[in-house]
Amino acid sequence: MENVEESTWYTGDWRPDGNNLHAPYNGLKIVATANYSEKTNPPTARKLVSVDLEVVDYTYNPNGVSSSLQLTKSAVWYAIPIPPDTTVSPPEPNMQFTVVGVGGNPLGNIRLDVTPVGSFVNIQFSYGPTSRKREEIGYIMRFPNQDDTIQVEG
Amino acid sequence: MDRIRLNFINRSNDTNNSSVVIFQQNVAEDFGELAIAWKVIENCGRLDNHPFVFPLLFSVSASDSYGNYTPLLTAYDGQAFDMIKSTSGDILQLSSTPATSPTEVEVRNQLIQGAINANCYKDGKLLATKTSLAPGQKAVFEFQPRIYIGVVSQIREGEVMNSAIISQINSEINLFGITSADIVMTGGGPGKSSPAFSFTLENINK
Numbered sequence: 124m125e126n127v128e129e130s131t132w133y134t135g136d137w138r139p140d141g142n143n144l145h146a147p148y149n150g151l152k153i154v155a156t157a158n159y160s161e162k163t164n165p166p167t168a169r170k171l172v173s174v175d176l177e178v179v180d181y182t183y184n185p186n187g188v189s190s191s192l193q194l195t196k197s198a199v200w201y202a203i204p205i206p207p208d209t210t211v212s213p214p215e216p217n218m219q220f221t222v223v224g225v226g227g228n229p230l231g232n233i234r235l236d237v238t239p240v241g242s243f244v245n246i247q248f249s250y251g252p253t254s255r256k257r258e259e260i261g262y263i264m265r266f267p268n269q270d271d272t273i274q275v276e277g
Numbered sequence: 278m279d280r281i282r283l284n285f286i287n288r289s290n291d292t293n294n295s296s297v298v299i300f301q302q303n304v305a306e307d308f309g310e311l312a313i314a315w316k317v318i319e320n321c322g323r324l325d326n327h328p329f330v331f332p333l334l335f336s337v338s339a340s341d342s343y344g345n346y347t348p349l350l351t352a353y354d355g356q357a358f359d360m361i362k363s364t365s366g367d368i369l370q371l372s373s374t375p376a377t378s379p380t381e382v383e384v385r386n387q388l389i390q391g392a393i394n395a396n397c398y399k400d401g402k403l404l405a406t407k408t409s410l411a412p413g414q415k416a417v418f419e420f421q422p423r424i425y426i427g428v429v430s431q432i433r434e435g436e437v438m439n440s441a442i443i444s445q446i447n448s449e450i451n452l453f454g455i456t457s458a459d460i461v462m463t464g465g466g467p468g469k470s471s472p473a474f475s476f477t478l479e480n481i482n483k
Contacts, residue, residue, distance in 0.1 A: 134423075134449065136307070226475060238483050243454055255444065261423070261451030261478055 128157040132244075132263045135182075135251065142185045149181035151222070151250050153233075157242075157266040169270040171242055174235055178203055182251055183219040190220060194244075197237035202230040203248060222250045225258050241265040279334055282457040285318055285327040289474060290466030294320060295428045297462065298446065300438070302425065303397075303405045305381050305417040312425075312443050315404050317434045326459075329400075331452070335420065336398045337384050341367045342391040349398055352418075357383040360393050367393075376417070385415040403435045422452045426460065428474050448476045457482045 133139075135150020142148040154177045159169040173195045179187040190206045203222050207214035222231040224247075231248025244264045249256045285297065299316040318327045336349035339360045347369035350358060357372040367388065376383040384395035384407070395416035397405040407416030427446030432438060450460065459479040464472040 137304075236483075240483055241454070243483060246451065249447075255447065257447045257449060258476070259449050259451065260476065261449075262453045262455055262481075262483075263451045265454045 128266055130155050130157075130264045130266070134259060135257070142181065147182045147252055148185040149187075151181065152179050152187075153177070153244075153246075153263065154179070155244055155264060155266075159270045171237075171266055171268050174242070174244065174266065176233060176244075178222060178231075178233075180220050180222055180250060182221045188217055188220040190222070192233070194233065194235040197235050197242070200232040200234045200247070203233060204230070221252070221256075222248050223256075225249050225260070236262075237268065239268075241267055278456055279332060281331040281333065281452055281455055283329055283331050284457075284459045284480075285321065285329070286459050286461045286479075287321045287323055287325050287327075289323065289462045289464055290471065291323070291428070291474070292465075292467050294322075295465070296430065296432060297321065297426060298429045298432050298438070299424050299426050300446075301399075301404060301420050301423070303418050304421055305419040306407075311440070312438050313403050313405055314429075314432045314434055314436050314438055315399060315402055317429075317432055331424070332399045333422065334399075335382075335404055335418070337369070337382065337418070338396045338398065339367075339369045339384055339386075340394045340396070341388070342393070343367070349401075352382040352397075354382065354419075355379040357385060357415075359385050359387040361387045362389065367391075378417075378419075381417050381419045383415050383417050384410075386410040386412050388412050406437075422455075424450050424452065426450060426476055428465070448474075450476060450478065454483050455481060 132153045137150040156175040158173045160172050173193050175193050178190045181187045190204050192201055205216045205220050208217040224230050234245045236243045236245050243262045245262050247260050249258045251257045297318040298314045300312045321327050337352045338347050338349045340346045355375050357376045358369050359372045360369050386393045392409045392411050394408045397418050425446050426448050458481045461477050461479050464474040
């Protein structure tokens, strides 16, 4: 697969010019990379195969705590895993990662909704300091269903 | 697509006839200090619905120290507007110098003297404001396709909400690429054990 598009979404009191001096150091960002099918010869339109996501939480860590997942199916909620804290042995769930579920779900969710006008990243989670959790739902970005830069011959 | 058709539906167990406020954050400013109650839904009983339009564009206007208000001008990302003193008086006009950032809209006080207020509007309702701009100062506005929604009391459309009120509103709905959707409110109810109000999207069209 070849990555073609990357998109980044920010939320929270995001400070692009640097972190706060204390927690919450910053907000949350999601970096999404769309993966399209490989090039063919003769060239054909490359279809969206998957979306790689990195959810980075800067609430309690100025360097951000990262959780990764890959979306390969449409209309399926994928849980956002809580990354391990590898500074302890054995590793434990990293409590600096504040992204959890809503409506009683323990984990936050993300899914890909494929439509004729594109594939949308749909989120459903809460995050932030324990005393001030914020809920985020809805659609944050869109990727083309196929790589429109490819010129189909014939 | 220049607008999103939204429909608020009350499926909550609220028994306090609570009002629901919707506002946006000006991401060009630090969040949490002040915000304007863009829309307040009142007296929406259980199972009632309240349709409304959420424009993607906004308009800007300015008012001067003489109590004058300029007409609303549609603003596009990257544009800047200057309040100047013309032969007819104070007017707001599109500037030949664009905004510093292509994602922001600026309203500049180019008067020789006198402060101005810079205001943003959506669907004719006040969305954001920056007051007391001295000559040479400017207001910067940028909005993402996201609304904040929550239950409040004693708030009217157009009122300024302080940080204490804003901190009570913790639901953010992202509307990227949506053309229409229902915003459904659940939860609430009498008693301390009642669940918190929650908001979900249904009947989404893109």
